[in-house]
Amino acid sequence: MEISTADPGANRIFTIAGDFVDKEDQVLWPVYNVPAKHWLKEIKYKSPPARGTRTRIRSRSLSQSSQDGAESFSSTSYTGSSSDEEDINPRDKDQQNSQGFKSFCVRNIEQHAFGRREVEIAEQEMPGLMALRKRAEEDKPLQGAKIIGCTHITAQTAVLIETLAALGASVRWSACNIYSTQNEVAAALAEAGFSVFAWKGETEEDFWWCIDRCINAENWQPNMIIDDGGDATHLMLKKYPATFNMIKGIVEESVTGVHRLYQLSKSGKLTVPAMNVNDSVTKTKFDNLYLCRESIIDALKRTTDVMFGGKQVLVCGYGEVGKGCAAALKGLGCIVSATEIDPLCALQACMDGFRVVKLNEVVRQIDILITCSGNKNVVTREHLDRLKNGCIVCNMGHSNTEIDVGSLRTPDLTWEKVRSQVDHIIWPDGKRIILLAEGRLVNLSCSSVPSFVVSITASTQALALIELFNAPPGRYKQDVYLLPKKMDEYVASLHLPTFDAHLTELSDEQAKYLGLNKAGPFKPNYYRY
Secondary structure (H helix, E strand, C coil): CEEEEEEHHHCEEEECCCEEECCCCCEEEECCCCCHHHHCCCCCCCCCCCCCCCCCCCCHHHCHHHHCCHHHHHCCCCCCCCCCCCCCCHHHCCCCCCCCCCCCECCCHHHHHHHHHHHHHHHHCCHHHHHHHHHHCCCCCCCCCEEEEEECCCHHHHHHHHHHHHCCCEEEEEECCCCCCCHHHHHHHHHCCCEEECCCCCCHHHHHHHHHHHHCECCECCCEEEECCCHHHHHHHHHCHHHHHCCCEEEECCHHHHHHHHHHHHHCCCCCCEEECCCCHHHHHHHHHHHHHHHHHHHHHHHHCCCCCCCEEEEECCCHHHHHHHHHHHHCCCEEEEECCCHHHHHHHHHCCCEECCHHHHCCCCCEEEECCCCCCCECHHHHHHCCCCCEEEECCCCCCCECHHHHCCCCCEEEEEECCEEEEECCCCCEEEEEHHHCEHHHHHCCCCHHHHHHHHHHHHHHHHHHHHCCCCCCCCCEEECCHHHHHHHHHHHHHHHCCCCCCCCHHHHHHHCCCCCCCCCCCCCCC
16 A cells, blocks of 8 residues: 655655565665654665665554563553463462462462562552651561452562551452453562462362462461451451451451441441441542553553543443443443442532443344442343343352342353453354453453552551551441541551642631631541542
């Protein structure tokens, strides 16, 4: 295909194939990766290189670091995280790190160097957590803490784990999602001497085995839990009740996990104090909203290469996660509707310019279906049967219960793996839908998340652990507590220097007029940000 005459005097033309050819179509000068803007201009050369000389223009996507080896290049993909093709279950491997440490189970310890580079990148975008590490490292406020962690294992989580260790804690960690672990990061943590039991693509049996290995360790008695979804709390309470009763505190960051804690409290089964990080301002207003606003686009693009303009999208649930997803998709030209059970959230959706509908009313028209309600069976087999051909279905809630994926595992339907975390579900009449991450949390299963926002949540988790671990007896009873407002404000202040933000200080007269302490907290607990 001819684009333009580059050198009329020599009868040479430039082709999309990237070769200079003459009128006899003889290749004179191969050129690669020239940006498209150059194709549309007249390009003149005084003299081409001698025959046999190959000139390559390297694009940024083919930097030298990305070509150091096929193994490291393939490891960069979140959708096909490192060693997805490896069939050997890590539980059947005998691995040790360079120091002879063996108390871990990861996909491949040899990937630790690449994982370490990812952790170092994350550190640059996590100023609050790094500042907390620097300020509290000498005091060691977590000295003596033995923490069971069950969260997503990503580069950002590695920064949190290493911060907790720097503050004096001993930790053992597993994953709260079978698809969200970055194998190379888990390897980096194992190489650094942390007991990590997680890999991408665990089975359900593997999932619970990993949590059990964290809890049931020889000569190691846990006294703190940091949970995301309540699975570590659930297993310890059910299988190791004596150990659970010795826990000093639980820190929970998800809607699902907090719901479980309140249920335990209501039934009288919660025998230790717990901190509800999910409903702290720094989690709800930053992690749930801003993180999801960016990562939903990343997840859908990586998995489906979809164009968003003009697509009909339904967001099930208009909480903070739903607000973030809807705003991002609207900004890219999607026609977005929302479902809601809460009249306040429904009114917010209407005021933000979104139609509030029932799923049954639009199920045949939508191109993309996203669940983020925290509920179960939001999308049933009946709904899935009525979806249009090619509809993309995914979940942004913590739990995999929102989409009834189990109802799709029937003999009449065919599952066709397209790429990692992407499946075609094919009906007998040829209709197919695109299911992402088998209905699990799509952003952490299929994409990356903004490290800066994770820094805000991770700093909140670290402070909650410090507060519960160091609290004098009697301050916290066997109940679920919200993070003190002062801590929320402190976490926010740790991140303001990144933006060169300068807070205005109240004068004594102004502070007295408002009835506030000049150092905060600046809002009552009932204030809605």
